[in-house]
Amino acid sequence: MSPASPNSQLSTLNSQLLKQYWGYDNFRGIQEDIINSIGEGKDTLGLMPTGGGKSITFQVPALAKEGLCIVITPLIALMKDQVQNLKKRGIKALAIYSGMSRQEILTTLENCIFGNFKFLYISPERLDTEIFRTKLQRMNVCMITVDESHCISQWGYDFRPAYLKIAEIRELLPGVPVLALTATATPAVVKDIQARLHFREENVFRMSFERKNLAYIVRNTDNKTRELLHILRRMSGSAIIYVRNRRRTKEITELLHNEDITADFYHAGLDNATKDIRQQRWQTGESRVMVATNAFGMGIDKPDVRIVIHLDLPDSIEAYFQEAGRAGRDGEKAYAVILYAKSDKTTLHKRIPDTFPEKDYIKEVYEHIQYYYQMAMGDGQDCVREFNIEDFCRKFKYFPVPVDSALKILTQAGYLEYTDEQDNASRLLFTIRRDELYKLREMGENMDKLIQTVLRSYTGVFTDFAFINEDSLAVRTGLTRKQVYDLLIQLAKQRIVSYIPHKKTPYIIYTRERVEMRHLQIPRSVYEERKERYEKRIDAMLDYVTNDTVCRSRMLLRYFGETNEHNCGQCDTCISLRNKEVTGQPSSKELTAKLLHVLSRQAMSPAALAGHLSVEKETLIDLLHELLDKDQVIAVDGMLQIKK
Structure with missing residues (x-):
């Protein structure tokens, strides 16, 4: 008896993993085709509608390989949810996202090198950090998964410049295959995703986007x-x-x-x-x-x-x-x-000028940003500044929406990087020595309890800012979150701690030095072409x-480039057309207009109205129920009339 082929063995292993970790006997739709393709080391693009089971297409083949799967996604909620679900199944997974301290990120990356972990979820913005790229080259990476991959395409509806860094990551990991996944991509975006991710050859698996239910x-x-x-x-x-x-x-x-x-x-x-x-x-x-x-x-x-x-x-x-x-x-x-x-x-239509303000307006916003930060000509490169858009708009008499759009266009033009709100955890540093802390007079039971809990929960709080969580401290001390916050503010006022409460802050990062306004160029590809696509x-x-x-x-x-020869039979258009064709009845919209026109002249009983309009009794009853519910029509002594 001849031995099983490698492909057959891999397919058997994939099925075993599906049963072992997820309890399913069979794959759904195109899941198996995608899994086999990436399992054979081929760059692969999977088009699967929402709810199509995307996560299994990278989790199963990663488990079948030696090494770590890096999952790039912008969705923090998804990262946390999937890491939690994998851990419940006994699979080792980690995530790096905004709000983590440098030490937490370092520990996570070290675990990816030495800890035999199978999955690292990471946001695209983190790919460009020196710490990540240094550690990446020591990891045994078996595949890269790019979720929401339409974000890499300027043809797409949700382009994110940070995704363009993925191609650079591929250069650091030669030979490692990439699996790109998306639930929404037009034919032009499908080609663009593969080009921008440096696919070795085009390789697309499509699941029908039709939702029959x-x-x-x-x-x-x-x-x-x-x-x-x-x-x-x-x-x-x-x-x-x-x-x-x-x-x-x-x-x-x-x-x-x-x-x-x-x-x-x-x-x-x-x-x-x-x-x-x-x-x-x-x-x-x-x-x-x-x-x-x-x-x-x-x-x-x-x-x-x-x-x-x-x-x-x-x-x-x-x-x-x-x-x-x-x-x-x-x-x-x-x-x-x-x-x-x-x-x-x-x-x-009003969103078009809001999303693409005039170029002169964009240049003015750029100039006023320099005044806002008092940035000298030629300075700025690599500077990072917190950005309070409300304060900026108040000072320079702007509206926030077009300013937000102008900053995104300047980001794409390469003059700066405007991040969305970053979730910055609260930070705490003791500004007195530990021995001085113990010499303080009695500060109250709640304060003592809080200080002891902070010291037990966080290390290094006397030498550097530690990221803290007020909700966690509240649970451990038995206090309310507000009590914890008020006590920390009290300690800050007494100069015992330096306390920076949690806040959501956008940032502006200068990717190049400040230029004169007259030298600022916004390319056609960044403005006119994107505006045309937005209008379409x-x-x-x-x-x-x-x-x-x-x-x-x-x-x-x-x-989405999918031809379908049959009607769904359940949308409002199909129902309206079917009523018209099968029964000779007017459409719901036409019938409503006729009914209201008749009742505008005189009140009528339902029976008289049915005869006048020549419609089936059931159709008329359904429509009258709807109009009565909406208070457009009322019944008075058995007679129907328009509500005044």
Whole structure:
């Protein structure tokens, strides 16, 4: 009997690992094709929609190889979640993300060299640090995984310059294969990802983006909040509501509370403890609805979301598809609904000058940054400065949104690096010697307890700043978080400690010296070409919501380069067309317009109205229920009339 081929042995091992660690008997979709490809050492790009099981495509082949898998992802929530899940399965994994001290990062990197760990999750921004690159060359790396790989493409909707450093990492690890994964990529982005990651040859595996259990709906309405409440009352189950800004998350949550619907709000400005608590409440069902900006959802796996509602339009099909795809990941029927008003078109077009302000405006922002930091001509290179955008805008009379966009364009043009909010943990340093600390008079039971807990929990606090966690100190001392904070402030005022509380701070890093404004160049590739692509994405989003003749699922699939010959049969367009074709009935929109027109002339009974409009009784009853729920129509003594 001939021995099994290496490929056959590898395939058997992969199946054994899947069963051993995840308990599954079989791979799903294209998982096995991707695993076999990267297992054979080939650079591989996997296109898998949200919920397609991306993590297994790199976790299984990494376990089958000797050495460490480096996973590059911008999602801190995903890092923490996956590291925790791997540890539960007995797999050694680590992560490096913002908020960690230099010593914690060093320890983590040393563990990757000597500790027989299988996975290191790291953000793209960390790839460019000297400490990482030095330690990397001593690691036994078996493969690199690039999650959210569309971020490397300037053709993509979410380009992040830090991703461009991945190609440099590949040069330090010759022969190590790369697995790129994304849930959203147009044909142009697919080619660009492979080129920018220096694929040795093109190698793409595609999973159909069709979601057969997900019904895409667009509702035209002039009263979005009323329509929102109508939908949430008619449907049961967990929901996500996406809105454009932080202020709206709070407003909509308060509206839902007033209507006895349990809800929480979520955005990037919340501290991590609050995010975790709210996410947990929503995950367990204690809170039914999460009202959020686009900061919510990445790396969060809740399979039983029954409905995703967009109150505000995203500015790209890619963003919409990813957010809508968080519904129905358990395979059961779910809905993705956009509430669209005519005013949304104007609002969406206004984002173009906000995202791409005039070049002269960008140059002025650059000049005012120099005044803000009192940066001399020719100085600045490698300088790092905290950036308070509200303070800057107040001093120079700007609005924050276009300033944020101007700084991102200057980043891409290579003049500076503008980071998003970095989560900086609290820091503490004792400014008196240990023996002096013990000579202090009695400071109270709570203070003594806190000082002793700090000394037991953190090392080196008399020689250098230590990163501390007030929540952890509160648990260990039995005090509240506010009590811990107040006591630390008291110690700082008495000059016993230097205490820097946790804060979220964006940074500006000068990547080159300050130049004169007249010499500042913004290339066409950074401005005009990206602006054109942004405008096309907005036009595609508007085409999607204003269409009433083409199946919505087919529109989405066509955008991502996938041809589909059949209609989904469940989106609002399909249902409307089917009613028209099969029964000769007018579409729901046409019927509503006719009904309201008839009732504007005179009140009618339901039976008389059915005869007047020549529609089936069931169709009319459904429509009347909807109009009565919305208070557009009322019944008085059995007669229907328009509500004045």
